[in-house]
Amino acid sequence: MYAVIRTGGKQYRVAPGQTIRVEKLDGEVGAEVRFDDVLLYSDGEALSIGRPQVENTAVVGRIVEQDKAKKVLVFKYKRRKGFRRKRGHRQPYTAVYVDRIEA
Numbered sequence: 324m325y326a327v328i329r330t331g332g333k334q335y336r337v338a339p340g341q342t343i344r345v346e347k348l349d350g351e352v353g354a355e356v357r358f359d360d361v362l363l364y365s366d367g368e369a370l371s372i373g374r375p376q377v378e379n380t381a382v383v384g385r386i387v388e389q390d391k392a393k394k395v396l397v398f399k400y401k402r403r404k405g406f407r408r409k410r411g412h413r414q415p416y417t418a419v420y421v422d423r424i425e426a
Contacts, residue, residue: 326424327363328382334362337382337421347415350386356419358382364426371426380426388418 325338331346348356361380364371371377391413399408 324366324424326361326365326377326380326382328358329360329362330358337424339421339423341421342387342418343421344392344416344418346417347389348386348417348419350389350417352386352389354386356384356386358384364424366426377426380424382421383423383425384419384421386417387420389415390418391415 325336327334327336329335330348333346335343335345337343350356359376359381361377361382362373362375364373364377364380371380392415394411394413397408397410397412400406
């Protein structure tokens with residue numbers, strides 16, 4: 324059993340018991356989250372493809388972590404001009420444990 328959901332402008336293939344990292348969501352650690360934007364659902368035998376979403380289907384999980392990803396360095400450089408800029412960026416994310424898929 325698996326589903327494809329859309330959240331944060333990205334698509335994720337999820338299955339029960341899986342932990343996924345998505346763009347930052349509001350909520351505390353331990354709070355339940357519900358993804359209603361299900362694009363595809365498979366129960367192992369039948370495959371339901373949404374147009375654009377699968378009706379009466381949702382993915383339910385709980386937040387296990389609110390954190391920031393590893394630092395990405397952004398370095399700008401222009402040769403022979405003495406121009407250098409070094410900046411860092413840490414993207415916030417939410418780790419969600421998928422409990423079940425309701426169909």
